[in-house]
Amino acid sequence: MPKRKGAEVPSHPSMPSPRIIAIANNKGGVGKTTTAINLTGALVTHEKRVLLIDLDPQANASIGLNVLIAPTAFGTKLLLQDDRYTIAECVYEKSPFLDVIPSHRTLADTQHTLLLDPDGRTRLRAKLQTGGKPYDVILLDCPPEVGLLSQSALQPVSYDFALISESYYTNRYQRFYY
């Protein structure tokens, strides 16, 4: 019986590992978080080691994966604003193949601080280069904006993944970045 097209996650040995994918669009409600969660589910089902980082103060990916944290707990906020905390310290193990770095609505408060910090935009990239487990894929769920949080996510990516829906306003994102 022929294999169903798309039934396997293709492997590309020449691609860097981990593959880092940011799911970003400045328009809200276009399916970024849904894509991040479904992609995570598909990859984990195929026994790929996945790290999902929730960069959105709405914390929808964290809520969706049931990783709820207190404002001062380890999560995206401490990861982005403080050099001391590593990827490994901020991770919550959801399953043998899935780690999550969750967000909290107070992540929104850090944007101004990060803007004034010379390392604000590049801290996430630096930490991803030096720490963490040997993940196959790192997914970054971005907020609906083109500010510092999305810029942090776009620094380390090997792929960025701008969701395009059939709308004039959504497609303007393309022109902004490329």
Ligand SMILES: Nc1ncnc2c1ncn2[C@@H]1O[C@H](COP(=O)(O)OP(=O)(O)OP(=O)(O)O)[C@@H](O)[C@H]1O
């Ligand atoms: N392919 C789809 N078909 C129909 N509805 C969808 C699809 N993808 C997502 N949705 C719905 O659209 C709504 C917004 O989705 P989602 O929260 O993933 O968007 P988002 O881009 O992450 O939003 P935000 O910018 O606020 O973070 C949700 O109610 C979700 O269930």
Ligand SMILES: [Mg+2]
């Ligand atoms: Mg979202």
